[in-house]
Amino acid sequence: MNPIDEVSFALTLSCPDRPGIVHAVSGALVQAGGNITESQQYGSPRTAGNAGSFFMRVEVLTTAGFDALRRALEPVAETFSMEWELHPVDSAVRTLVMVSKEAHCLNELLFQQRSGTLPIVVPAIVSNHPELAELAAFYGVPFYHVPVSDKVQAEARLREIIAEQNIDLVVLARYMQILSDQLCRELSGRAINIHHSFLPSFKGARPYAQAHARGVKLIGATAHYVTGELDEGPIIEQEVIRVDHAHSAERLAQMGRAVEARTLSQAVRWHAEHRVLMDGHRTVVFD
Amino acid sequence: MNPIDEVSFALTLSCPDRPGIVHAVSGALVQAGGNITESQQYGSPRTAGNAGSFFMRVEVLTTAGFDALRRALEPVAETFSMEWELHPVDSAVRTLVMVSKEAHCLNELLFQQRSGTLPIVVPAIVSNHPELAELAAFYGVPFYHVPVSDKVQAEARLREIIAEQNIDLVVLARYMQILSDQLCRELSGRAINIHHSFLPSFKGARPYAQAHARGVKLIGATAHYVTGELDEGPIIEQEVIRVDHAHSAERLAQMGRAVEARTLSQAVRWHAEHRVLMDGHRTVVFD
Amino acid sequence: MNPIDEVSFALTLSCPDRPGIVHAVSGALVQAGGNITESQQYGSPRTAGNAGSFFMRVEVLTTAGFDALRRALEPVAETFSMEWELHPVDSAVRTLVMVSKEAHCLNELLFQQRSGTLPIVVPAIVSNHPELAELAAFYGVPFYHVPVSDKVQAEARLREIIAEQNIDLVVLARYMQILSDQLCRELSGRAINIHHSFLPSFKGARPYAQAHARGVKLIGATAHYVTGELDEGPIIEQEVIRVDHAHSAERLAQMGRAVEARTLSQAVRWHAEHRVLMDGHRTVVFD
Amino acid sequence: MNPIDEVSFALTLSCPDRPGIVHAVSGALVQAGGNITESQQYGSPRTAGNAGSFFMRVEVLTTAGFDALRRALEPVAETFSMEWELHPVDSAVRTLVMVSKEAHCLNELLFQQRSGTLPIVVPAIVSNHPELAELAAFYGVPFYHVPVSDKVQAEARLREIIAEQNIDLVVLARYMQILSDQLCRELSGRAINIHHSFLPSFKGARPYAQAHARGVKLIGATAHYVTGELDEGPIIEQEVIRVDHAHSAERLAQMGRAVEARTLSQAVRWHAEHRVLMDGHRTVVFD
Incomplete structure (x- = not known):
């Protein structure tokens, strides 16, 4: 021993x-x-x-x-x-989670954190909407409602919280706003986003609708580091599930949520365990 | 009974x-x-x-x-x-297979056909290169070497073989030439191609090199009906496998071959069992 | 419309x-x-x-x-x-969830139910331990602590709750007690259990320890209807994930939780959508 | 360079x-x-x-x-x-392949060997039946028909071939005979078998019939080192595919062949690349 x-x-x-x-x-x-x-x-x-x-x-x-x-x-x-x-190895990574209205990724991260399977601590949740305050409260995490009517002001507030809470990692857990180039640069290598498609397919808005229109037979999710170029950051993890012709775009979105949640939480785990290194625009993941 | x-x-x-x-x-x-x-x-x-x-x-x-x-x-x-x-149900679909130099998809189709697990008969293999003649001979299939120095002439020869052999289905099993728009139209709904990426990612040439450069964590293959628009035809089947940072573009290509072969043979099976219907640009697959 | x-x-x-x-x-x-x-x-x-x-x-x-x-x-x-x-189709299935101390399956069912992706309503959670009362409260579900010091008495209490709450379906979401033969018969076809192995491998206790000792390369979970024979009921759904030599039995258990949660919730969804029929000891699932 | x-x-x-x-x-x-x-x-x-x-x-x-x-x-x-x-690293492992009547595993090994994706050389194929001689001939591999009417005599002949051909590895590619305890011991750590189930489920004969009767939702294959205890040797690789109620036992067997072939060829690759070490009854695979 x-x-x-x-x-x-x-x-x-x-x-x-x-x-x-x-x-x-x-x-x-x-x-x-x-x-x-x-x-x-x-x-x-x-x-x-x-x-x-x-x-x-x-x-x-x-x-x-x-x-x-x-x-x-x-x-x-x-x-x-x-x-x-x-x-x-045992020090938890101080993680700020950003969300909008959808709860599935946040719920997964908080549940796993509490279960002890994700080596992070979450001192702050920031959202441009108030809906997820109750979930944050259940897990005892301070919830900051930061509307983005003025993006400069909102990002200034975000920087304050990051500084005050001594944040190591920012996770965009279906946060439906695009960060400014400047902020992306500041957070380089320590901000992870989940995109709800198998990148580089279906960049940008409404990927499930795009996937449905194209008639793909698998849909997926991609967790990647945030960069100034939208949906172009280094990929940490991807996963897919099988779908078929009978699934509507709405059903794809519903099915995809589980994939998004676990893809993001896997990427956050690897990052928090210091398993992800940068090789230019690619990642080296020592799993 | x-x-x-x-x-x-x-x-x-x-x-x-x-x-x-x-x-x-x-x-x-x-x-x-x-x-x-x-x-x-x-x-x-x-x-x-x-x-x-x-x-x-x-x-x-x-x-x-x-x-x-x-x-x-x-x-x-x-x-x-x-x-x-x-x-x-028991009538085998008369299938012409087109190849260039890579054997893996052809080998899979012929092996499965002989094993009785693919309800097709292959009366002709057409290639712009001579390399796969020996494999064709082993399976007892006539091999037509049709170089494409002149595409109009080559496609005329192909049409003759299709007519003579009473072909129902044309399978592009890593045939590295692009068919003319006119021929694509003629074969609409009865020509299947295998593309060596998870479409719509990495259309066009050298998809494994593109995938490597982008640093994706899964690579795939897509079997689709051929249309005049390159790599845009209705998707029948897709599959992916997991890769990591240590795999070179060459290794991705090597690993991808097995996925290409089984994705294509699955699509050919469904087509030959009359399980694929067209819904505009999407397919309905009654698996 | x-x-x-x-x-x-x-x-x-x-x-x-x-x-x-x-x-x-x-x-x-x-x-x-x-x-x-x-x-x-x-x-x-x-x-x-x-x-x-x-x-x-x-x-x-x-x-x-x-x-x-x-x-x-x-x-x-x-x-x-x-x-x-x-x-x-729109009527939610009245579902009683039984748990012990582990939260992952319950959390998944309640989250999905609230998200509207699982057509059930949960009027009661029954547990032989008090630990998950807080989670139940967050989702507004009455929590019944029913210790099993006396199994006859505990099952009598369970029958009362089933009757009072007009329960259609009982879900054993990592409930670590074995129901009596008599109760299994009464609940035939309307009680679903999650077993934390890929049945029929590793029946009975401590399946992850068994899996580790045997050195399997995939671990899984099985959702099945409850019968009097332990871990022998008709299988509704199974899933696996890849593991390797470096994962301890404890790590297998941790990794397996996510698989258990989604396998169980898939089985509950199919049952609640009336997609599962019995064919003797096998199930027909119209997915 | x-x-x-x-x-x-x-x-x-x-x-x-x-x-x-x-x-x-x-x-x-x-x-x-x-x-x-x-x-x-x-x-x-x-x-x-x-x-x-x-x-x-x-x-x-x-x-x-x-x-x-x-x-x-x-x-x-x-x-x-x-x-x-x-x-x-570049020296090919001298591999003897044993078969009975089914061709799928042998075909996969020989095709991959010829394609240069499997670092083995196959100097001998041994079979208790003559059916696969033609396939061996196509790949230019000497085919030894060794009937097992007398197992002692058959194994003596096998030992001769192993010695003459300086064999490093014996692969049982759906060889439908059980080797003697003595031979298993002699070949310890250098004989790989493919079992057509997800071990430890469905050991012994007719695993697909067993799987069908049990109503499992996934079927699989297991490549393992041969030991004196049937289907109990250290596991190198396992894979599964999804099946449903409509698949007969015969259809399971048909679908399973592709899984068997790729599971076995993966295990042979890892062994031939010296990536598999023994940890008692478990394997360490440095993939």
Whole structure:
């Protein structure tokens, strides 16, 4: 059994690929008394004029403490020009959820959070409509009604809440407003949206109506990081379900809700467990 | 057990929706001594200024014979302004398969046909390359090498083979040429293509490279009727498989082959069993 | 658009198979001014000494009203020795949900019921533990804490609630007690259980631990009608998800909860829409 | 681009878990001039009185050559009491396929092998029936007809072929005979069987008939290592497909063939890529 003071940390890193990275990292971890309990890596392909990039995620169990572990890793990180992060595995990610009127994604996130299956804490729910206040109250989460009659003002209020609540992650859980380019840039890599189609099919508005009109035989949902380009951000997770000719666009929307909820909650879990790294416009997910 | 002279027929029909259709059809079948063994129907929604359409597929077992059954149905078909077809269930659909160099879809169709799980007969394989002649020979199917240096001439040759071999269905099994608009029109409703993406995502050329660049987490294949608009025909069947960041575009193409083969063979089965009806640009599949 | 007094009914029936059933049923419906909007049928195979059975579900839209429709169908039902039921499509099925401590299945049923995607009403939740009272209260459903220190007494209390609340359907939503044989018989065909394995694998206790020990690569859930034989009742729906060697038995249990919740809610939906018929020990599901 | 003499090796190992393994292994690889291109690991849980086991698979690119790499690893392997294997990634696994009359699994393996998507070479097909000789001939594989009127004699012949052909892996591709306990032991860890059910459901004979009788809503296939206990060997891969009440046992068998073929070929691929390690009665699959 683990002694009480053994703590598990998740280390994620990316850097230009070259020999010796794993050995150097594992050496630093050994030096800090760490035991690697999980490790995954990926090297993006070498191309002409590009050495390729190296991505790694390690879980390490140690009594050394956060600061000692960080100090042990710093020289390695410098040597290999790494971008890197170190997080205690057990620390919940502070998550702000944005919604409009539809409850299914919010309900899933809050239920899973309370059940202990999603390593997040939700200190704030922000909505441009009042309808979901009651659900927020049931889960004991402060609900901020921020109408968007004036988008600049609404986003200013959102920034305040993010700052006050020390938010790590913003989740757009069927929030039916488009964030400004400026805000998208500020939240880069820490805002996740759920789009109710299998992207890149059916970008933009009313994807279920588009899917019905096209007569597709599967519908889906896509969880992706938010960028300034609508529905073009790096994809974290996608799922589909089978449909048929007899399903109306309304029925597709209804069936799709369950897929949206679980696709989003899977993406949030991976992000909160520090399993998602950026490879340009693509994501590396160490599942 | 069935007496030797009981035969099973598939009746498919569509018409403007109004009360009494099922009763009239079942009455005509009873009159012809038929027993309904399978029946499916679908009414497309009524909209303002549109009564909706009615679609039906019935399998009926009878000793009456094709002609008597047809005569019994004709007055009903006229009364309700039906488009309809009647086929013996056991008659194999005469199918011409078009290929280029990749064998996986052809191999699947021929293997399933020989195994008795696909109710088609393949009297001709047409290819713009010679590579798959050996596979055709193994299955005892005449192989026509029709290069497309001159598309008009090549399509003329194709029309001849279709006419000579009395072809019901043309299957483009990774045939890497685009048919002319004129030929698409001639083959309307009886030519099926497999596209190697989950349409409408990644239309056109090199869909796996597009999918890789976009970083999708699922890839798929789409079997659809051929129309003059590239990759826009009515969808019969779609399937997807899960992929991840570590899969190169080449690996996606390799993994996708199995999905293409089974998506196409499923679509061909449904068509050959007379389970696919047209509802404008969408298909009704009575699975 | 439908006039205000057109009502949709679901007719389900089964009887010995013989020619003329569809025509007779459709005739009775036409006579009652009904328009068939959905129809499905299935004939179980003829075997030596067994004519086979015929199963049918029809949705019919009519202004005739329940009683007139019933009267029109009675002679047909008698002629063909049918077992049959007629229900207004819009009437919610009165459902009692039984739970112990785990919330996921109950949460799914209540959320979907409130969202309008599950045609049930829940007048009572019965539990042998008090933990889920708060969730019940949030959804405004009376919560009955019925401990099972004495099973005879507990089941007597359950019978009272079923009678008082005029319950149509009992759902065991991870209720961790086994009902008596006598009660199983009384509730035959109107009690649905969710078992947390892909039956018939891993019957009985601790299925996730069994699944982990066996090293399966997929885990699942099974919704079935309750019978006196544990985990042997007719299966309504099953689903699986992929797992791997790294998942502990505890993690399997956690991952499995989402599958249990959606498998159960799908089964409840089909039952509540009168889409499930019994064919001996098997179910016919007209999806 | 890789110089011509860079070779990729797959290293697999397992040992009692303790700190420093990754660092020691990566050190040996660095010392041999290797660059790690893929790496996966898994630690089975520590339990009372059991330190847990550590499993690792590494792909390493090096100009050092097999022998130098092996020498570099030997001291590490000894220090940590490793069971380990080292294979050039590009060397095809010599695979003997055993069949009876059904062609679907053999056809899939041979087609994929020829397509270059399965890193095996098939020097021999052994069958207790002559039917599949023609298919073997098409793929240019020697076909041995070994009837089993006398099982001792038949297995003696099989051992000869295995020895003569220097076989690494035996695949039972719907071979309808049970191997003797003795032979199972000899082939331990290098014989893969496909069972036509989702194990542990429906062990033994006629699983599709059993599945039909039970009324399951999904059917599946299981690829597993062969052991003396029938259908009890370590599971490598499982897959399922959806079925319904209308499918006869014969139709289930027909539909199941495609699932069997792809489940088996997936398991063979993982084995041939040295991705499957044994953890007692369970497998660790580094996909």
